[in-house]
Amino acid sequence: MSVAHDLIASAAERSRRPRVSFEFFPPKSENLENQLWESIRKLEPLAPSFVSVTYGAGGSTRDRTHKTVARIVTDTTLNPAAHLTCVAASKAEVDGVLRDYWRAGVRRLVALRGDPPGGVGMPYLQHPNGYASAVELVESAARIGGFDISVSVHPEKHPSSPSFEHDIDNFKRKLAAGATRGISQFFFDETAFLKFRDRLARAGVYAPILPGIMPVTNVKGLKKMADACGAALPRWMIQLFEGLDDDPETRRLVTAVTTAQLCARLQAEGIDDFHFYTLNRADLTLAICRILGVRTQEAKS
Numbered sequence: 001m002s003v004a005h006d007l008i009a010s011a012a013e014r015s016r017r018p019r020v021s022f023e024f025f026p027p028k029s030e031n032l033e034n035q036l037w038e039s040i041r042k043l044e045p046l047a048p049s050f051v052s053v054t055y056g057a058g059g060s061t062r063d064r065t066h067k068t069v070a071r072i073v074t075d076t077t078l079n080p081a082a083h084l085t086c087v088a089a090s091k092a093e094v095d096g097v098l099r100d101y102w103r104a105g106v107r108r109l110v111a112l113r114g115d116p117p118g119g120v121g122m123p124y125l126q127h128p129n130g131y132a133s134a135v136e137l138v139e140s141a142a143r144i145g146g147f148d149i150s151v152s153v154h155p156e157k158h159p160s161s162p163s164f165e166h167d168i169d170n171f172k173r174k175l176a177a178g179a180t181r182g183i184s185q186f187f188f189d190e191t192a193f194l195k196f197r198d199r200l201a202r203a204g205v206y207a208p209i210l211p212g213i214m215p216v217t218n219v220k221g222l223k224k225m226a227d228a229c230g231a232a233l234p235r236w237m238i239q240l241f242e243g244l245d246d247d248p249e250t251r252r253l254v255t256a257v258t259t260a261q262l263c264a265r266l267q268a269e270g271i272d273d274f275h276f277y278t279l280n281r282a283d284l285t286l287a288i289c290r291i292l293g294v295r296t297q298e299a300k301s
Helices: 003-013 030-046 062-075 091-103 134-144 164-177 190-202 219-229 235-241 248-268 283-292
Strands: 019-024 051-053 080-085 108-112 148-153 181-186 209-213 273-277
Touching: 019 030, 030 283, 051 062, 062 080, 062 091, 080 091, 080 134, 091 134, 108 134, 134 148, 134 164, 148 164, 164 190, 181 219, 181 273, 190 209, 190 248, 209 248, 219 235, 235 248, 248 283, 273 283
Parallel strands: 019 051, 019 273, 051 080, 080 108, 108 148, 148 181, 181 209, 209 273
Antiparallel strands: none
């Protein structure tokens, strides 16, 4: 029996329909905007729990993020979650963005401390009149509106954190401040996520955490990103893509199978929610969701 047959048969046997959510980023050009909206329209019929739109380092995409989120509210049936950070902005500016989102009909947020303007790895400098942490940002969002708030978690430990215990304590503070769930950094070994879930349980934390799934076809391009956020690239994964630099079609097939296998193993451990980092492309995410048993629904006009 083939791997594909195993995955399809396994999906068919499961009575639970997985719940999915998708992440997009605001486009920088007209061509990229067309690509984004083509992807949104292809994924909309899957009826995701929500879709999130990222916020650039130092708030560099604030206007484009707001524009994209507002259009999702008015032009689709989707439930958008706007990313928001505290970097390079005063409390008054951040609170103004929160109120703008609420007026635009946005009821979900992904609240993050955010990367410094210089990028990941650079020291975080609090704005003189700004929020010091994601905990303070969550507190403000909860105070200003009845937002449903997601926050980040790192199954393989935040790269600047001294320990898993520190990470878990920080997650607890975010929950106490008003967060509803965690969305994990991407990972490629399910045991990393499952061990983190066990660490949370031992610490008495049972809030939902959504595994972050990234279907990537370019391992070389991914390595720098993975190093910056503390995600390990398994040796077996690197070997699967060796020799395929000039063969994008085969890389895509390998990605679809390995990512679907990762999700199937997680679902076998009782996990039914998956958050896909789409990179503004629909095809791989759509194929993987199909394998997992997520079926399209008639999208409303």
